[in-house]
Structures are given as C-alpha cells and as structure tokens.
Amino acid sequence: MTVESLQAAAHPWRRRLGILPLRVAPGRANLAIWAFAIVCALAQLAVSASLGVTLYRIPLAAALILSLVQAGAIVLALFAPVWATVFALIAGNALSGLAVPGPDRPWPIAASTIVAYTLVWIGVSLRARWWLPVAGWAFSVLSAVMVAVDAPTRPDDGLVIADLIVFAAVTLGGVLVGVAIRNWSLLRAQLRAERAATAAELARREAVQDKARIARELHDVVAHGMSAIQVRAASARYRMPDLPDEAAAEFDEVAATARSAMKEMRVILGLLRDEEGEVDHAPQPGLADLPVLISRANDLAPVSETGSWRLAPAEQSNPLLGLTAYRVVQEGLSNVARHAPGAATEIDWTETPTERGIRIRNAAPTRAAAPRSDGGGHGLRGMRERVEAMGGTVAAAATGDGGYVLQVRIPREEQA
Incomplete structure (x- = not known):
C-alpha cells in the first residue's frame, strides 16, 4: 500500500x-x-x-x-x-x-x-x-x-x-x-x-545458492562423520562379543546421541535447501525434550536442577522460546563435558516479572579435559546470537573455585 x-x-x-x-x-x-x-x-x-x-x-x-x-x-x-x-x-x-x-x-x-x-x-x-x-x-x-x-x-x-x-x-x-x-x-x-x-530477486537467489553450498558442506563434512560414529557405536556390542555390559551401554548411548544429532542435522539441511521455506519439517526440540538431554548428561557427571518456569499460554505456543532454552542447556552441558569432565553441574531456572533466566554452573573438573580440537569456540557465539535475537543477554565467566558459570537472561513477552 x-x-x-x-x-x-x-x-x-x-x-x-x-x-x-x-x-x-x-x-x-x-x-x-x-x-x-x-x-x-x-x-x-x-x-x-x-x-x-x-x-x-x-x-x-x-x-x-x-x-x-x-x-x-x-x-x-x-x-x-x-x-x-x-x-x-x-x-x-x-x-x-x-x-x-x-x-x-x-x-x-x-x-x-x-x-x-x-x-x-x-x-x-x-x-x-x-x-x-x-x-x-x-x-x-x-x-x-x-x-x-x-x-x-x-x-x-x-x-x-x-x-x-x-x-x-x-x-x-x-x-x-x-x-x-x-x-x-x-x-x-x-x-x-x-x-x-x-x-531483490537476485539477492534472494544468491542467498539460496549460499544456503545450498552450506548445506552441501554440512552434509559432506558433518553428516557423514556423524553417520560413521552412529554405525560404529551401534555395532560395537556385535563386533566385540567380549565387551563389558557397561561399555556396551555407553556405546549404545553414543549411538542414540549420534542419531538425535543426525535427525536435527537433516532438519537443518532441509531448511537450507528449501528455497521458499514452506515445506514441512520435523519439529524442533523444546522444553519438553530437556529431561532426555539432562539424563544423558547425567550419565557422565551429576546434573541437578533448581527452580522452574511458569509459562503463559502465549509463551507455551512460542516454539522459539523452547528451542532457545534447549540450545542454551545443550551448549552449556556440552561445554561442561568437554572442558570440565566429571564436574557436578547445577541448572537454575529463574524468572521475574520482566525476564526469565537460565544459570548453568559447574564445579571444578575431576579429571583432565581432552585436548581441544581445531574449529571450536563457535558454540558460545551461536548461543549469544540466538539469545540476542530474542532481546536477551549472555554472560559467561570462570568462578573462583575453578568452575564456570553461564548466565542467560531472556525478556518476557508482554501480555495483552
């Protein structure tokens, strides 16, 4: 108009x-x-x-x-x-x-x-x-x-x-x-x-081409590697008959995690390859999927939760809030597993009339961390971009006892 x-x-x-x-x-x-x-x-x-x-x-x-x-x-x-x-x-x-x-x-x-x-x-x-x-x-x-x-x-x-x-x-x-x-x-x-x-059409076409190129790179580099991990972990108990039951269960957990990651990877590849963004995709993870994520992390180190969020109807129907919270917890627990193996972790859910918070604090590691692989360091940046897109903030810092704390604040939606 x-x-x-x-x-x-x-x-x-x-x-x-x-x-x-x-x-x-x-x-x-x-x-x-x-x-x-x-x-x-x-x-x-x-x-x-x-x-x-x-x-x-x-x-x-x-x-x-x-x-x-x-x-x-x-x-x-x-x-x-x-x-x-x-x-x-x-x-x-x-x-x-x-x-x-x-x-x-x-x-x-x-x-x-x-x-x-x-x-x-x-x-x-x-x-x-x-x-x-x-x-x-x-x-x-x-x-x-x-x-x-x-x-x-x-x-x-x-x-x-x-x-x-x-x-x-x-x-x-x-x-x-x-x-x-x-x-x-x-x-x-x-x-x-x-x-x-x-x-505008040329810019859209260029964006589609860039997305297709990124999708190819993700498929060739990440998806193939995750597929190989899933296959080897799932077949470990059959390839090694003398494998202890505890080790076999660990391999099964690795295979389940790889399958979950591959499922999310397929959703991302579908979004990147879809020119119009109108096709149906698998649902993204949300708050309802957090118990499974935390239980898997609890197998490696003790994880506890305090507090809770009381969501309004409008917030319950907002998939972006649930997805953001899931990714924040997922990245926080992944960082603990990589950099502070065996450390006890506490997830604190807070809320005020104006904002909601997620505080993930881990103690000092109980054993040495694995050497850092090349190409790391993008998780915190991606989390910060995701939270800032909702108007929130991300703060991360080391604690005096050798641990680490991650604090995320997300403003609440105004209710009519």
Missing part, C-alpha cells in the same frame, strides 16, 4: 472532495514545484487584474475577484485538479464575457488568461488522468468560441480567429506537456520498482 493510499484511507472525505496529497514530486523537487506555482499565481493575479481594469474595462471588483479565482486555480491544480478545472473555466469564461472587445487588444481571450489556462492544464495533467485536462481544454475552447459568436460587437473576424487559434494551440500544448511529464514520471517509477524487484 502506498503512502497516498494510506492518506486517502485515513481521510476519506478528502478523496470524496477530490483533494490529493500535497506531495507532487519526491524530495526538493516538490518544494520547487510549489514555489513556482505560487509565484506564477501571484504574477497572474497582478497582471490579469490590472489588464482587466485598464485594457478590457472590467469593473474593479469583478476583475480582482475573477483574477484571484484564476490565480488560485493554478495552485489548486497541484492538489485538487477537479476544483482547479472548475474554477479556471468559471474565471476564464467570466473574464472573456465581461471584457470589452477592441481592435488593439486580443479578444475574446486575453494573453494573461491564455497563460493561466496553460499553467492550470499542466498542473491538472500532472495530478489527474488525461481525460480531465482534455475535457477542460475542449470546454474552454468551445466557451471562447461561443463568447465570440454571441458578442453584439466584435473586432475584425480575422483577429478573433487568430486569437482563438493561438489560445487553442497554446493551451493544448500545455495539456500535452503535462500528460507527457506525468507518463514519463509513471514510467520512471515503474522502472525503479522493477529494478528493485529484480535486485
């Missing part, structure tokens, strides 16, 4: 009265057009009134009033083209009817009236469809001819015909100029819109 349509919807009475928005052109061009129209209107008022009284012997009051109406039509053409047409025709016909003909002056249309008509038709052509200025021009020419024919006395017919020809030609030129400028402006606006649409 355009700005003009919004303004028309906000003020329906303006549309019924034929009043358009005051903006004729964008930027400083709009101010220049208004300044030019006002200057022309003031000049027209002075010239038409003085010529009407001195040269055409029109009564002073009538000359001033009609000249004022004629000058006002020039400005009205920029925001009320219908009323400008009506006022221009009334003033022009009245000035022609009251003017005293003579051989030493143009008649039945004075030169000032020709200029006024021309400016009005240009303004009307810029703000209205072509038929309005054309109809106004035809009516003005027909009225001028009728004034010339019905006049009791008139100068030489040749002078009258010449005046009418000049009047019709000049004002028709104003109509054609206005229509041409309007059509050129509309074509430029359409061209800009098409260029913007083309640029």
